[in-house]
Amino acid sequence: MGADAGRGYAGRVAHPAISEYAYLSDCRSGALVTRDGSVDWWCPDRFDTPSVFSRLLDLEAGHWRLAPVATGRPGHRVERAYLPDTLVLRTVHHTPEGSVAVTDALAAEPGARGHELGMNSPAVLVRVVEGLSGRVPMALDFRPRPEYGLLTPYLHEEADGSVLADAGPVLLVLRAGGLPLRVDGDRVRHDFEMSAGQVVGLDLAYGRAYGSPPARLDPVTAVAETVRAWEAFRETHRYEGEYxxxxxxxxxxxxxxxxxxxxxxxxxxxxxxxxxxxxxxxxxxxxxxxxxxxxxxxxxxxxxxxxxxxxxxxxxxxxxxxxxxxxxxxxxxxxxxxxxxxxxxxxxxxxxxxxxxxxxxxxxxxxxxxxxxxxxxxxxxxxxxxxxxxxxxxxxxxxxxxxxxxxxxxxxxxxxxxxxxxxxxxxxxxxxxxxxxxxxxxxxxxxxxxxxxxxxxxxxxxxxxxxxxxxxxxxxxxxxxxxxxxxxxxxxxxxxxxxxxxxxxxxxxxxxxxxxxxxxxxxxxxxxxxxxxxxxxxxxxxxxxxxxxxxxxxxxxxxxxxxxxxxxxxxxxxxxxxxxxxxxxxxxxxxxxxxxxxxxxxxxxxxxxx
Missing domain, CATH: 1.50.10.10 (Glycosyltransferase)
Known part of the structure; x- marks a missing residue:
């Protein structure tokens, strides 16, 4: 892998190396996520429209991190890979307290198969956390900054436990599978533990302020549907050559x-x-x-x-x-x-x-x-x-x-x-x-x-x-x-x-x-x-x-x-x-x-x- 980007400007912590990023896509938009679980770039409406997370280009311009508390400390080891023939990413964190997997995807439309992939993507970023062993302390840090970091949204705790981020033309709804999310100023922070066998699904849905409301998906089902959509797409293609x-x-x-x-x-x-x-x-x-x-x-x-x-x-x-x-x-x-x-x-x-x-x-x-x-x-x-x-x-x-x-x-x-x-x-x-x-x-x-x-x-x-x-x-x-x-x-x-x-x-x-x-x-x-x-x-x-x-x-x-x-x-x-x-x-x-x-x-x- 490539070398680190080096120390940041003006004494700040360095940006992750470019090679640290994995790529998620729903064939409508793209997102970049680091090895330590931070989504630092997402342009949810279209690849070439404004981002809601821009930490890639400024460390203060928004991200959504979901990872063990032990990330980056001694005893923490990361393995990650795409599920075969997909852009669905599975990251396994091994920590002193145990192991946990996080599966990240930009959701396909439910039921999409083959070349339907991306035609009506719902603009939902899904993240599913699965406890593999032990009891692993986890940390969630959600700090949206729409329009390339220019906007700081209002954050509202909703009755169903979700958080609504509202700024300019953008609506974002964060749901966390029953976790009691709490707003902390301009961000949402939440610490929780994952036990072996426990599964928690989270989703972040995008919508336009004056359009249809953001889609609502079950994260676990959405990941499975997205995997099937990618697999069906790749099954229609054959390559018989070297490498x-x-x-x-x-x-x-x-x-x-x-x-x-x-x-x-x-x-x-x-x-x-x-x-x-x-x-x-x-x-x-x-x-x-x-x-x-x-x-x-x-x-x-x-x-x-x-x-x-x-x-x-x-x-x-x-x-x-x-x-x-x-x-x-x-x-x-x-x-x-x-x-x-x-x-x-x-x-x-x-x-x-x-x-x-x-x-x-x-x-x-x-x-x-x-x-x-x-x-x-x-x-x-x-x-x-x-x-x-x-x-x-x-x-x-x-x-x-x-x-x-x-x-x-x-x-x-x-x-x-x-x-x-x-x-x-x-x-x-x-x-x-x-x-x-x-x-x-x-x-x-x-x-x-x-x-x-x-x-x-x-x-x-x-x-x-x-x-x-x-x-x-x-x-x-x-x-x-x-x-x-x-x-x-x-x-x-x-x-x-x-x-x-x-x-x-x-x-x-x-x-x-x-x-x-x-x-x-x-x-x-x-x-x-x-x-x-x-x-x-x-x-x-x-x-x-x-x-x-x-x-x-x-x-x-x-x-x-x-x-x-x-x-x-x-x-x-x-x-x-x-x-x-x-x-x-x-x-x-x-x-x-x-x-x-x-x-x-x-x-x-x-x-x-x-």
Whole structure:
């Protein structure tokens, strides 16, 4: 597991390491819970809406802790794992007084099965405590802070023993299975004992102040129903390839990052977890990126999730709408919103003092020429599933994206890493422009009379010759990140992955070796560029794929196993990893990291099936 985050700013207690967090999902929202039983993040209405617990980003911004009193003291030991093929977490605490298990879940709708998971999630966080041995003193500490910690709610003791938290647009109802909850100022604290065989169920239900009241569920029944819903979902999927346990876990995480009502996949469940503790590269990833589209689609297809892939595509087509002259946004809200303008929560201190804390992401305003290539590549990937002739909206979208690239491929852009400085002619952007034209030529028979494959092929070939001429830097002996720049960039690994060049091409082979030599680390991780402070997990998996394609299967397998070793104890991967300490960095769980794992595992299984 990764190293601790370190001592806090201004002498405060440190934040837990990012790898300390496990992830809960109901395919509507996500929550993060620590090994010591503190729910430090939950956005109950939707992944990308305000949180009610934000301790993840400020130690005073709200949490719900439920754990033995002995947590963190000598003699206390924790074991935790997801129940098989679910995001239902079971944590067993062994203490000097005895052992107790806490099972945490975001509840599925009662009776939901298979692809119904998440369609009508009730927005209820359930926690079931089970005494296993001895008599274990337990502590409950409930301190909600809605709207990213900005609101301090009124807390009301209700006649049925529950506590109502009421602030702004939010209602929360905490029920504790008959425990006599008492309000203590701005929080609820309660100490109790658990004996062997005793079971106590607790639930926290969310509702809108002016909407329907929060749902009421029996926690024990809700956990059982949620487990069955996840199991039924996974039973509809089959993966027959290498590293099946890792792929199934990553596929489950991707499902848990899917907003079921639209099919959009959030890039991560969190905002503003830093690339470097104390740094300012802290962005909101709770949206769905078109850039990741082809990789996401491929991962869902590989993991035998055709229904999710189709729904994700339908979401993208609807979100993009009619294509005009303006660049297609790189990201959208989970229901297709375009304007996700960035704001700073200046009142939050940030994870480990990393400011600013941001909500929204201004990358939606950027010109990123790779985006159409991701979408058209995804259409090409799904072509047989979509039929011999596409419907009107699909045809118009592909035609519009293709013509947009034909008119703009020669322009500079911000690149796939979303730099916030000057536009450049990024190698990966040009390669994805080539992908747009190449896949459009192949799709032309399904696009109707307006398809122009002869002209598109000419533009495709012009882009290719430009990349081959301008993209390779003789001084470095490799393809670099941008035309005219000597700086290596791991995105050059996309050339074989996207079928632009074979990995055995001499210049490409030299690039692969240069990336591993100059951007690689002793831990097997690959940085995006030389000054990148940490290894970027997706790039590391790209290197695995390139080594397979270069015929270096043994090397690729060894690298894959080193990279997946950076997952935390429940199999979650963040965006980056510190190559020295092993600490996870960046937003978590990170969809691209799990997508990279799935695609690399399948590349090791069948290099030709892409």
């Amino acid at each position: 099946p346990d890792l792929v199934r876990r990553s596929a489950t995480v991707l499902t848990g990052l899917t907003y079921a009502r639209s099919g959009a996949v959030a890039a991560a469940a969190t905002t503003s977890l830093p690339e470097l503790p104390g740094g300012d590269r802290n962005y909101d990833y709770r949206y769905s990126w078109l850039r990741d589209f082809a990789m996401t689609m491929r991962a869902l297809w590989v993991a035998a999730c055709p229904s999710e892939a189709s729904r994700l595509f339908a979401w993208a087509a609807r979100s993009i709408g009619r294509v005009g002259s303006e660049p297609v946004p790189v990201l959208f809200g989970l229901e297709g919103e375009r304007d996700v303008s960035e704001h700073e929560c200046r009142y939050l201190t940030g994870y480990a003092g990393s400011r600013p804390v941001r909500t929204g992401n201004d990358a939606w305003r950027q010109r990123q020429l790779d985006v159409p290539g991701e979408v058209v590549a995804a259409v090409w990937r799904l072509r047989d599933h979509l039929g011999d002739r596409f419907d009107l909206e699909l045809r118009e979208m592909v035609l519009g994206l293709t013509e947009q690239v034909a008119a703009t491929w020669h322009l500079p852009d911000q690149g796939m890493w979303e730099t916030r400085d000057a536009e450049r002619h990024y190698l990966s952007s040009k390669v994805l422009c080539w992908v747009t034209m190449d896949r459009a030529v192949q799709l032309a028979p399904r696009l109707g009379e307006r398809a122009d494959p002869r002209r598109w092929a000419g533009i495709r070939d012009e882009i290719r010759s430009t990349v081959l001429r301008e993209g390779f830097d003789e001084r470095v002996g490799a393809y670099t990140g941008a035309f005219g720049s000597p700086e290596l960039d791991a995105s050059a690994l996309l050339l074989p992955v996207m079928r632009f060049l074979p990995a055995t091409d001499p210049r490409m082979r030299a690039t692969i070796e240069a990336v591993q030599r100059d951007l690689g680390t002793d831990s097997g991780l690959v940085r995006r560029w030389r000054t990148d402070p940490a290894g970027f997990l997706l790039c590391s998996f790209w290197l695995v794929e390139c080594l397979v394609l270069a015929g270096e299967r043994a090397r690729a397998r060894a690298l894959f196993e080193r990279v997946v070793g950076h997952a935390n104890d429940v199999g979650l991967l963040s965006e980056q990893v510190d190559p020295v300490t092993g600490a996870q960095l960046g937003n978590t769980p990170q969809a691209l990291s799990h997508i990279g794992l799935i695609n690399a595992a399948w590349r090791l299984t069948d290099p030709a099936d892409f």
